[in-house]
Each structure stands twice: as C-alpha cells, then as structure tokens.
Amino acid sequence: MGVLANKGEKVKVRVRVNGVWYERYVSPRMLLVDFLRDELGLTGTKVGCDTTTCGACTVIMNGRSVKSCTVLAVQANGADILTIEGLAQDSKLHPIQQAFMDNFALQCGYCTPGMIMQTYFLLKENPNPTEEEIRDGLHGNICRCTGYQNIINAVKDAAGRMRS
Ligand code: FES
Ligand code: FES
Missing domain, CATH: 1.10.150.120 ([2Fe-2S]-binding domain)
Structure with missing residues (x-):
C-alpha cells in the first residue's frame, strides 16, 4: 500500500480497477463499495446489507474476493481490483x-x-x-x-x- 496524502479532511486513494488507475480524494471513512459506485461510477457492484452478510458487494482485490462494504477505500490504496464491469472482454461475456x-x-x-x-x-x-x-x-x-x-x-x- 502506498503513502496516503492529505488534502483537507480527505485522503488520496489511488487504485487500479479493471486495469485502469484512478485517483480520488475521499473521506477516510468511505467504504470501498461506495468508492467504486459513487466515485468511479461502477454501479455493477451492489449494496445489499452493508453488514458483511449478503455478498452483493463482492469484488476481487489483489487476487482475493472481498466484501467491499467491509473494506475502507483507504485500505484499498495501491490495490488491484476487479469488478463485474471488468469481466466481459471485447463485448463478449465472461x-x-x-x-x-x-x-x-x-x-x-x-x-x-x-x-x-x-x-x-x-x-x-x-x-x-x-x-x-x-x-x-x-x-x-x-x-x-x-x-x-x-x-x-x-x-x-x-x-x-x-x-x-
Ligand atoms: S453489502 Fe452485503 S455483504 Fe456487503
Ligand atoms: S437476489 Fe434476486 S436473483 Fe438473487
């Protein structure tokens, strides 16, 4: 994980999602699922419970599946993430x-x-x-x-x- 840079009350998060690097300044309390959906517009990942129960928010982070409602966006700093949007290739479903x-x-x-x-x-x-x-x-x-x-x-x- 890289070093976090402060900007006001926000922290810099830099992640690679579906092969593309993104950088955003967000609240230290922002959940990864909200980062993906609200900051990056990747709304394929769903929020079903927000309490680690349902698995609707599952993504792959550094090769492991994680429930992205239980990971802070800052914890994903420097990570490689795959979401449902990254599975299809050249308009062909996975x-x-x-x-x-x-x-x-x-x-x-x-x-x-x-x-x-x-x-x-x-x-x-x-x-x-x-x-x-x-x-x-x-x-x-x-x-x-x-x-x-x-x-x-x-x-x-x-x-x-x-x-x-
Ligand atoms: S939203 Fe249900 S486990 Fe994350
Ligand atoms: S919750 Fe409706 S298809 Fe699974």
Missing part, C-alpha cells in the same frame, strides 16, 4: 456470465454481480469443484430470490467452459 445467463441463474439479478465475482474467485482457486465445494464457496452470498439450484448449475457449467 464464461461465468454466459453460464449464469444460460442456466437462468438470476431472477431480480441483485445478488448476481457478487455471486459471479465470488464464483470467479472460487474457480480460480478450484477449477473443478464438487457441488459441496461450490455451496461452501458461495455460502457468504445470499440470493433473496432463492435461486440457488440454478446458481449451482451455472457454476458447474462455468467450470466446464473454463476448463475446456
């Missing part, structure tokens, strides 16, 4: 996104960005997970529409697509 679509793994879609980012991390760590490992890997992500079975199917499908 295999996980495509698998969620093809398996009807979303209803209202509110949990979906967090589910997909957690799946991204899960499959990076374990490219061929069992159903039990998928359920365990997604246990911190809640779907209020209770579409869990299709989500599990989508993760299995995505794993197959990414291995082939």
